[in-house]
Amino acid sequence: MSRTADTWILAAQCPSRLGTVDVVTRFLKEQRCYITEQHSFDDRLSGGFFIRTEFRPPAADFEGEAFRAAFVDRAAEFDMTFELTAPGTRMPVVIMVSKADHCLNDLLYRYRTGQLPIEIRAVVSNHPDLEPLAVWHGLPYHHLPITPETKAEQEARVWQVIEETGAELVILARYMQVLSSDLCEKLSGRAINIHHSLLPGFKGARPYHQAYDKGVKLVGATAHYINDDLDEGPIITQGVEPVSHADYPEDLVAKGRDIECLTLSRAVALHVERRVFLHASRTVVFDR
Amino acid sequence: MSRTADTWILAAQCPSRLGTVDVVTRFLKEQRCYITEQHSFDDRLSGGFFIRTEFRPPAADFEGEAFRAAFVDRAAEFDMTFELTAPGTRMPVVIMVSKADHCLNDLLYRYRTGQLPIEIRAVVSNHPDLEPLAVWHGLPYHHLPITPETKAEQEARVWQVIEETGAELVILARYMQVLSSDLCEKLSGRAINIHHSLLPGFKGARPYHQAYDKGVKLVGATAHYINDDLDEGPIITQGVEPVSHADYPEDLVAKGRDIECLTLSRAVALHVERRVFLHASRTVVFDR
Amino acid sequence: MSRTADTWILAAQCPSRLGTVDVVTRFLKEQRCYITEQHSFDDRLSGGFFIRTEFRPPAADFEGEAFRAAFVDRAAEFDMTFELTAPGTRMPVVIMVSKADHCLNDLLYRYRTGQLPIEIRAVVSNHPDLEPLAVWHGLPYHHLPITPETKAEQEARVWQVIEETGAELVILARYMQVLSSDLCEKLSGRAINIHHSLLPGFKGARPYHQAYDKGVKLVGATAHYINDDLDEGPIITQGVEPVSHADYPEDLVAKGRDIECLTLSRAVALHVERRVFLHASRTVVFDR
Amino acid sequence: MSRTADTWILAAQCPSRLGTVDVVTRFLKEQRCYITEQHSFDDRLSGGFFIRTEFRPPAADFEGEAFRAAFVDRAAEFDMTFELTAPGTRMPVVIMVSKADHCLNDLLYRYRTGQLPIEIRAVVSNHPDLEPLAVWHGLPYHHLPITPETKAEQEARVWQVIEETGAELVILARYMQVLSSDLCEKLSGRAINIHHSLLPGFKGARPYHQAYDKGVKLVGATAHYINDDLDEGPIITQGVEPVSHADYPEDLVAKGRDIECLTLSRAVALHVERRVFLHASRTVVFDR
Structure with missing residues (x-):
């Protein structure tokens, strides 16, 4: 049996205050829930508190709704927001791509194999x-071309897809288009982009060519939540790969593909496992 | 101010049972202690529970002894063992070495600079x-030669040094001698050895030469608690370094030095920060 | 234009002897071939010499056959074996698998995208x-079941596929069957296996479960040429991934998949780019 | 015997042209020198050629000067500059520091132990x-304070030390002062600085604090030749270290120390082993 096949996840955050851990753990005890793994962190500089708990409920017929309803008042006392996730939950997702297929292919493989x-x-x-790649996986593919003139209209259709599919997460798997401020705001905290550089280095276009020009000995990738400030959203994961003088820009592009895939899929996994907390321009990540 | 300059650490472990987290966090709340960081883990396969909490006490005159005394009964209900560590605590240590100085030098540097x-x-x-290296750092140096005939006697003197200095941790920084079962037992859970291979690969002598013969492309180091089973003690940290065909055995020895130092000092840091829990033949490590 | 789109590769090896580099480089000069990258290594302990040269020919109508014919006598003086590889060469390959699809999927993706x-x-x-995965990529799939009784017969059919397809390389992408000595010998130096451990640690079956039992903090994978000695063939590449106490055996299996894919595809790339030289039980690898 | 105890190094570079490898290897053959390791690279984009050869001379009484004199004319035909380095050569070095001692301590240890x-x-x-640290190692220590007013004068005294000691390499081991254009030029290609970030990210002061503000998940260090453009000199080595939300700026400073030491000492080793070639704003590094 997989590690988390029978565990629920409670993820919560609130302003720092005495009793923030206790309000969660005492409630779980009262509900006879057994905590299998817990992380909490209090950010001294910003005054934010974050907690993630995996627990086994007392019985198989555990009611998430009743738990949620019973906890909501206690959480409110601490201005605490929380999410409860049942075992086996699969987050609905829309993936946005352009022409490069490596990240899409990687996500589809991990999706298909569970x-x-x-x-x-x-x-x-x-x-x-x-x-064709999407179709082979039995997935609807929406071809929504974009030009400067049609951007607003195209984004409206993108948003429609997101709404109609009930997507809770949008993955920009090398989408290569800058989203409007409006769409960024709608997707705040639930759209993850992969940038092919170690942000904040090499922002903007053609980062591997920039990296080549600077003669760096490491290239990398950054998965981050999008926000209105291009390539500046809160970072979730970063990965790195050594390169040498013998790597021309096109070699850096090729070498970077693996680390882009790994960095993005890692960020997605952390997000859907409720391990990432967004707090101003930074993230708290409770990795295993 | 450093992250942990004003935080206490409570580290505890016990058999798995409902309420193990709550017994800790409820007590901390009652004592008005503010939890800044917490990890807990329940090992499904072995039925062990582990928790580590960093907290700020309600006032500067917080009394560790009183806290300890008040908690001991509650802990007992859960067969829970625990340690409370005050901010600024420096664990007394004895370091054992042979002729190789790289690990000693590294530890002395980190010690000297705090x-x-x-x-x-x-x-x-x-x-x-x-x-000379020890003396420059103002440290007593006990030269205790060993032969097969004098081993028992030498170990008795080693033990005497450990006892008299009040050492809570013994670091075998390339000591290169096998300790007797008796001494291993006395030092159980409080002696860390560095082995210059990725255990359990290349146990025994001259691991880099073994690695060369096998043509491996990675060499590594393992820091572990010693036990009676040579090179089989519970692993705390492992590190790795790529090597190539152009590395002869003596090059592997040289390349391995850095990773040995880093792996050992990392293990020592984790141990003294109470991040390591020993549980049968394995460790639980709550890294940052 | 890609780095190697117009370069030929000359890879050669022979016993150590004065003039081994010169016999290659002088010939290339005479042929007005321009060396873009060269590595040579002389193994002091075994007395073997290895050289790999990438070069641009003097004209687009460069004749590989003529070059080969002209060089063969000079090489013979040094007991030198060599291979000449034209730009754009794609090595014919047969892939053998069992049920696990991650390595196959990864290889197919890299193949499909060039x-x-x-x-x-x-x-x-x-x-x-x-x-289905093979078919979607337009590839013949030979289902050749095996039982202890039919092993010889099955291997005969495997060999037939290899022969009839003209495969120069066989990739065991988690095939999970031990090949007979006979087949190992036939495939000597041209069959690459991926083992899901850091060999020589955790040889044999269920290495991740072995790793869990030992409480290691790193798991890894090893790509190696097969030989008659199970899991002991010459190592080409090794990769590693950190793990923690919170990873149960099934988590190690999952975490290991990525590093298996990367380690295997890296080994295949090195092999087909003629960067790997087999020499007794070890390899010389001229990586970029 | 160490790998390089009896090998000479010939390192050369020149504009790309047919015959650049041959002019070196033919000469070595004529001199009956045995090549044990060779790398060459031709930079297609910039038209530069680089070669590094390790060789064993025909006899113990090999005369470097005679070799050099005999090769100089041939090299001139190719506008080739070259350096010949005898086995056991130790490059004279001056180290510049400020208050942070970790890089100095690391370099002194590696120096002291050979x-x-x-x-x-x-x-x-x-x-x-x-x-005191320098003195314990038996080294002269020049305390040369600097103020905006005395900068020119101080640099003149620094230069005097470099000249009088015959230093061929200056290591800026966290010197923390910007050198004048004049001194940068004098030290072109022979002064290595360690910057505590993954350049070109986080140039300038307090890079770890910049990194914290950006919420990065990796910090790094860069060793580079200094040039007139602050923190923009040609990069030799870069290293990286994962960090988390729980690392405050002072923790990043602490975590970065190890990677700074390793990155700097690696760059120095590569430089003194003549593995680094400077070419405009980039380096060619022939690592093992």
């Missing part, structure tokens, strides 16, 4: 290229 | 070579 | 499970 | 703090 607890509802792209 | 919260009380060696 | 200069001619398996 | 083939002639600092 390695990532997600439910891909649709793939959206401004190009038709990756349709 | 990076490791330890108090080195003595350096013990079966060779005289490293005395 | 990242690996291979030409997959067939997929062979003792199970039917992965046929 | 791991780095350097001869430290002096330690220069704008502060008195590290004098």
Whole structure:
């Protein structure tokens, strides 16, 4: 049996205050829930508190709704927001791509084999290229071309797909388009982008060519929540790969693909396992 | 101010049972202690529970002894053992070495600059070579030669040094001698050895030469608690370093030095920060 | 243009002797070939010499056959064996699998997108499970079940596939069957296996479960040429991944998949780019 | 016997042209020198050629001067610059520091134990703090304070130390002062600085604090040749270390120390082993 096949997750955050851990753990005890893993962190500099608990309920017929309803008042005393996630939950997801297929291919593989607890509802792209890949996986593919003139309209259709599919997470798997402020705001905290550099180094276009010009000996990738400030959203994961003088820009592009895939899928896994907490411009990540 | 300059650490373990987290966190709340960081883990396969809490006490005149005394009964209900560590505590340590000085040098540097919260009380060696290094750092150096005939006697003197200095931790920083079962038992859970291989691969002598013969592409080091079963004690940390065909055995020895130092000092830091829990033949490590 | 789109590769090895580099480089100069990258290594302990040269020919109509014919006598003076590889060469390959699909999926992706200069001619398996994956990529799939009684016969059919497809390399992408000595010998130096441990640690079956029992803090994978001595063939690449106490055996299995894929595909890339030289029980690898 | 105890190094570079490898290897053959390891690289984009050869001479009484004199004309035909380095050569070095001692301590240890083939002639600092450390190692310590007003004068005295000691390499081991353009130029290609970030990210002061503000999940260090453009000199080595939300700026400073030491000492080793070639704003590094 997999480690988490029978455990629920309670993830919560609130302003720092005496009793923040106790309000969670005492309630779990009262509910006769058995805590199998717990992390909490209090950010001294910003005054934020974060807690993530995995627990086994007292019986198989445990009612998440009743638990939630009973906890909501206690949480309110601490201005605490929380999410309760049942075992086996698969988060509904929309993936956005452009022409590069490596991240999409990697996510589809992990999805198909059950390695990532997600439910891909649709793939959206401004190009038709990756349709066969999506179709082979039995997924709807929305080809929504974009031009400067049609951007607003295209984004409206993108948003429609997200809404209609009930996607709780949007993964920008090398989408290569800058989202409008409006769409960024709608997707705040639930859209993860992969940037092919170690942000904040090499922001903007063609980061591997920038890296080549600087003669760096390491290239990397950064998965981050999008926000209105391009390539500046809160970082979730970063990965790195050594390179040498013998790597021309096109070699850096090729070498970077693996680390982009790993960095993005890692960030998605952490997000859907409720291990990531967004707090101003930073994240708290309770990794295993 | 450093992250932990004003935080106490409570580390505890006991058999798995409902309420193990609550008994700790409820008490801390009652004592008006503010939890800044907490990890807990319940080992499903072995039925062991482990918790580590960093907290700020309600006032500067917080009395550790009173806290301890008040908690001991509650802990007993759960067969829970615990340790309470005050901020600024420096664990008394004896370091044992042979002729190789890289790990000793590294530990002394971290000790001298306050990076490791330890108090080195003595350096013990079966060779005289490293005395100047110890002396420059103002440390007593006990040269206790060993032969097959004098092993029991030598170990008795080693034990005497440990006892007299009040050492709570013994670091075998490339000591290169096998301790007797008797001494292993006395030091159970409080002696850390560095082995220059990725255990359980290449147990025994000259692991880098074994690694060369096998043509491996990675060499490594393992820091572990010693036990009666040579090179089989519970592993705390492991580190790794890529090597190539151009590395002869003596190059592997040289390349391995850095990773040995890092792996050992990391294990010592984790131990003295009470992040390591020993449980049968394995460890639970709550890293940051 | 990609780095190697117009470069030929000359890879050679012979016993150590004065003039081994010169015999290669002088010839290239005479042929007006421009060396873009060269590595040579002389193994002091075993007395073997290895050289790999990438070069641009003087004109687009460069004749590999003529070059080969002209060099063969000079090479013979040094008992030198060599291979000349034209730009754009794709090595014919047969992949053998069992039920686990992660390595196959990874290789197919790299093949389909041109990242690996291979030409997959067939997929062979003792199970039917992965046929759809092969078929979607337009590849013949040979389901050749095996039992202790039919092993010889099954291997004969495997060998037939290898022969008929003209495969120069066989990739055991988690095939999970031990090949007979006879087949190992036939495939000497041209069959690469991925083992899911840091060999020589955890040889044999269920290495992740062995790793869990030992409480290691790193798991890894090893790609190696097969030979008659199970899990002891010459190592090409090794990869590693940190794990923790919170990873149960099934988590180690899951965590290991990525490093298995990367380690195997890296080994295949090195092999087909003629960067690996086999020499007794070890390899010389001229990585970029 | 160590790998390089009896091998000479010939390192050369010149503009790309047919015959650049041959001019070196033919000469070595004529001189009956046995090549044990060779790397060459031709940079397609910039048109530069680089070669590094380790060789064993035909006899113990091999005359470097005669070799050099005989090769100089041939090299001239190719506008080739070259350096010949005898086995056992220890490059004379001056180390410059400020108050932080970790890099100095690390370099002194490697120097003292013969791991780095350097001869430290002096330690220069704008502060008195590290004098005892230098003195224990038997090294002259020049305390040369600096103020905006006295900068020119101080640099003149620094230069005097470099000149008088015959230093061929200056190591800025966290010197924390910006050198004048004039001094940078004098030290072009022979002064290595360690910057505590993954350049070009986080240039300038307090990079760990910048990194904290950005919420990065990796911190790093960069060793580079200094040039007139602050923190923009050609990169030799880069290292990286994972960090988490629980690392405050002072924790990043602490965590970064190890990677700074390793990155700097690695760069120094590569430089003194003649593995680094400077070419415009980039380096070619022939690592093992």
